[in-house]
Amino acid sequence: MADGLTIGQAAAFVGVTVKTVRHYHRLGLVAEPERDSSGYRRYRSTDLLRLVQVRTLAGAGVPLAEIGELLDTGPERFAAALDDVRRRLTERIEDLVARRDTLLRLAQGDRALLPDRACAVLDRLADLGFTDDYLATQREALVLTRALVPEVFDSFLSVLEHWIDDPEFVELTKRGWEARFRDPDDPRIEELASAMAERLLANRALLAMPNGFLNRSDTASRYGLVNHHREEQVPAVARLNALIEAKLRAAGVDFPCR
Structure with missing residues (x-):
């Protein structure tokens, strides 16, 4: 050169x-x-x-x-x-x-809408024997939570991760899903609500809302869309959820007011 x-x-x-x-x-x-x-x-x-x-x-x-x-x-x-x-x-x-x-x-279904951590929860629910229709409902709840109330998404996942490792709560949840076919006034729904509320209160810390979440003006509407979606289609589940929420409120747990 x-x-x-x-x-x-x-x-x-x-x-x-x-x-x-x-x-x-x-x-x-x-x-x-x-x-x-x-x-x-x-x-x-x-x-x-x-x-x-x-x-x-x-x-x-x-x-x-x-x-x-x-x-x-x-x-x-x-x-x-x-x-x-x-x-x-x-x-x-x-x-x-x-x-x-x-x-x-995009080629992996759920993973186009949800992070790996949420998909792992759905996989775990499938392994625990939950039905496809329950998994579909839970998947929709996760997507709605991520879209409408992202500030509680991580805590929502933490709650799910905790309870799916609790055999007693898993069994109660399956019974709650089976109850959707019952009459809303069936006394067994009241009994199931009491058992689920008692189990939830056994770890009250998991029920706490993120700081400042309850004070937002749109909290109730966004939370309601997620927590009560499709209830109008299943009256028995709507009553079960309402009873559980009432029992938790009576125990001093705060929820967004509808």
Whole structure:
């Protein structure tokens, strides 16, 4: 490389086209080398370094109009600018990874709408023998919670994760689901409500609402849409839920007022 590289060789070395190198020249980002005795412009190491710098910054998303000033600035400002470019690249990478993961979820049903933690809860419910129609209802409840009351979504998952590890509560929940076929005035619904409320109160801390949630003006309507969805289609379940809620309120547990 005693005499330097031709423009074609320089472009190939840097990883761009000859047209791109000439575009950099026109913008003043890279000075054109002097011609040698044969009339060819020869690119030496300093020219190649400048080309690599321009190509790298442009590839990182820095506008061409800003690159010249950036390269000609002092070392401290240049280092700070590079840090900013790295930050923006990291954000782009994270966004692309998120988009890639979303694409993968599109082919996996629940995972297009719910995070892995929620899907794990649904998988656990299936393993515990809950019916498909119960799983569908629970899935819808999770999606509604995430969409309408996202501030309680994590705590809702924590409650579910706790209770599905409690065999007694799992059995009560299955009995509650089976009760949907009963008459709303069936005395067994009252008995079941008492048993479920008692079991829930055994771990009162799990019933606490997030700080500030109860004070919001739209809390009751959003909470009601989630906690009482589809009840009008199943009167027995509506009565069971109302009885449980009344018993918890009587025990001092706060719920959004409907």
